[in-house]
Amino acid sequence: MSVSTSQLPGFRTMTLEQRLRCLAETLGREPGDFATALANAGLEEATANAMVENAIGVLGLPFGVALNFQVNGRDVLVPMATEEPSVIAAASHAAKRTRAGGGFEASVDRSIMAAQIEVHDVSEPEEALGRLREAQAELLGRANEVAKGLVERGGGATELEFRALGDGFLVVHVLVDCCDAMGANLLNGIAEALGPRVAELAGGTLGLRILSNYCDRRCVRVRARVPFEALGCSRAAGDVAAHGVASASRFAELDVYRAVTHNKGVMNGVDAVALATGNDTRAIEAAAHAYAARSGVYKPLATWRLAGGELVGELEMPLSVGVVGGALRAHRGARLALELIGTRSAGELAMVMGAAGLATNLAALRALSTEGIQRGHMSLHHRASTGRITP
Ligand SMILES: CC(C)(COP(=O)([O-])OP(=O)([O-])OC[C@H]1O[C@@H](n2cnc3c(N)ncnc32)[C@H](O)[C@@H]1OP(=O)([O-])[O-])[C@@H](O)C(=O)NCCC(=O)NCCSC(=O)C[C@@](C)(O)CC(=O)[O-]
Numbered sequence: 001m002s003v004s005t006s007q008l009p010g011f012r013t014m015t016l017e018q019r020l021r022c023l024a025e026t027l028g029r030e031p032g033d034f035a036t037a038l039a040n041a042g043l044e045e046a047t048a049n050a051m052v053e054n055a056i057g058v059l060g061l062p063f064g065v066a067l068n069f070q071v072n073g074r075d076v077l078v079p080m081a082t083e084e085p086s087v088i089a090a091a092s093h094a095a096k097r098t099r100a101g102g103g104f105e106a107s108v109d110r111s112i113m114a115a116q117i118e119v120h121d122v123s124e125p126e127e128a129l130g131r132l133r134e135a136q137a138e139l140l141g142r143a144n145e146v147a148k149g150l151v152e153r154g155g156g157a158t159e160l161e162f163r164a165l166g167d168g169f170l171v172v173h174v175l176v177d178c179c180d181a182m183g184a185n186l187l188n189g190i191a192e193a194l195g196p197r198v199a200e201l202a203g204g205t206l207g208l209r210i211l212s213n214y215c216d217r218r219c220v221r222v223r224a225r226v227p228f229e230a231l232g233c234s235r236a237a238g239d240v241a242a243h244g245v246a247s248a249s250r251f252a253e254l255d256v257y258r259a260v261t262h263n264k265g266v267m268n269g270v271d272a273v274a275l276a277t278g279n280d281t282r283a284i285e286a287a288a289h290a291y292a293a294r295s296g297v298y299k300p301l302a303t304w305r306l307a308g309g310e311l312v313g314e315l316e317m318p319l320s321v322g323v324v325g326g327a328l329r330a331h332r333g334a335r336l337a338l339e340l341i342g343t344r345s346a347g348e349l350a351m352v353m354g355a356a357g358l359a360t361n362l363a364a365l366r367a368l369s370t371e372g373i374q375r376g377h378m379s380l381h382h383r384a385s386t387g388r389i390t391p
């Protein structure tokens with residue numbers, strides 16, 4: 001379901017109950033529906049006990065909504081779960097400013113992940129690779145028998161890759177379009193099903209059979225163009241802010257110590273949406289930082305440039321996220337988060353997550369390069385430390 005607007009005037013000053021009612025109205029739901037969905041932090045103890053081992057309860061985390069987002073022309077409410085004050089305000093703030101340039105434009109690759117099958121003790125790697133290449137059709141067919149459901153949805157195994165790693169190691173990648181799933185369990189199933197035949201063809205010892213979290217074929221790209229005047233209370237202030245953000249971005253490109261913190265600011269948004277929607281933040285983080293270092297030097301995931309009176313931001317990062325399976329099977333709160341975004345597509349979720357990452361990055365750089373981070377961030381920290389939840 002789509003919302004007609006992600007700008008909800010006065011939302012920040014409402015009580016928690018008023019916010020839930022306002023969201024229900026905005027989404028055309030019964031007042032009270034959302035409160036029910038979020039009861040017990042959106043997760044019953046009995047469900048938690050079935051989800052993990054040795055459970056002793058459910059650990060709460062603040063769950064909020066970032067406003068003002070427009071992604072590919074569509075207004076989107078962005079659910080965020082985070083323990084850190086000022087992240088949701090920052091995202092809403094930057095999203096408000098980007099609206100003047102048309103919001104966020106995003107695109108996403110197909111949901112391609114690689115299942116790795118490793119074989120070692122291979123004495124003749126070149127011959128082994130030849131035999132594996134000849135058996136491609138057979139191996140792909142077997143993979144697609146395991147992933148029947150995916151094939152019916154228009155996905156499934158699409159391609160195989162073979163590499164000799166040296167020292168008798170060889171690895172086969174089964175590339176799979178996992179549609180709207182994150183894909184880990186799916187790919188592990190495929191890797192385990194194909195493993196023995198791959199080892200037989202390679203003439204070696206079967207090793208690991210597991211997906212790779214380095215999903216560099218499953219990237220999201222997000223762009224925002226912000227007119228200078230939208231960045232400050234006057235054209236002059238906007239100019240200063242735009243130049244400050246572009247310079248901060250350049251600093252991150254030149255210095256790894258800065259790039260890591262810069263990317264932490266990106267992940268403020270990405271992880272908060274991932275947590276809210278029940279996605280695997282460890283998988284997302286591992287891939288993001290490997291991608292940031294893909295040239296051999298750790299670089300920013302998002303950059304900002306000046307172009308003809310506009311500040312132009314671009315983010316590119318791998319994102320393996322799902323709107324089915326995983327924690328979503330059991331977690332009411334996470335399902336509510338997806339309902340707020342109004343999507344049933346993993347690609348669309350990835351684009352919203354990327355937009356959230358670019359937004360939190362912009363807000364942080366704008367604050368850092370103008371007044372400094374302490375005023376905005378610490379005033380909200382102070383509010384949290386005094387326990388004042390509602391204004
Ligand atoms: C905190 C702000 C937004 C204040 O900024 P401000 O200019 O004082 O805000 P404002 O009162 O003028 O409000 C502007 C908009 O911000 C939002 N907003 C503003 N306040 C609230 C609030 N209380 N509750 C909800 N929304 C809020 C809201 O959308 C509001 O629009 P309005 O509702 O008025 O139409 C700004 O200073 C900011 O963006 N700071 C950056 C904060 C940040 O990045 N925090 C993350 C923690 S620091 C970190 O982890 C990362 C870092 C910094 O190390 C990364 C890096 O180094 O790159």
Ligand SMILES: NC(=O)C1=CN([C@@H]2O[C@H](COP(=O)(O)OP(=O)(O)OC[C@H]3O[C@@H](n4cnc5c(N)ncnc54)[C@H](OP(=O)(O)O)[C@@H]3O)[C@@H](O)[C@H]2O)C=CC1
Binds near residue numbers: 150153186188
């Ligand atoms: N290294 C890692 O990152 C690892 C992560 N994990 C965990 O694995 C979980 C994610 O695995 P994943 O395989 O995504 O989840 P699940 O196995 O929970 O769910 C995926 C299944 O959902 C079904 N499905 C229904 N609708 C769709 C659709 N539209 N698109 C795609 N699939 C659909 C498919 O089954 P069917 O076709 O039969 O209907 C598919 O196999 C996460 O909890 C993650 O933390 C686990 C191991 C390792």
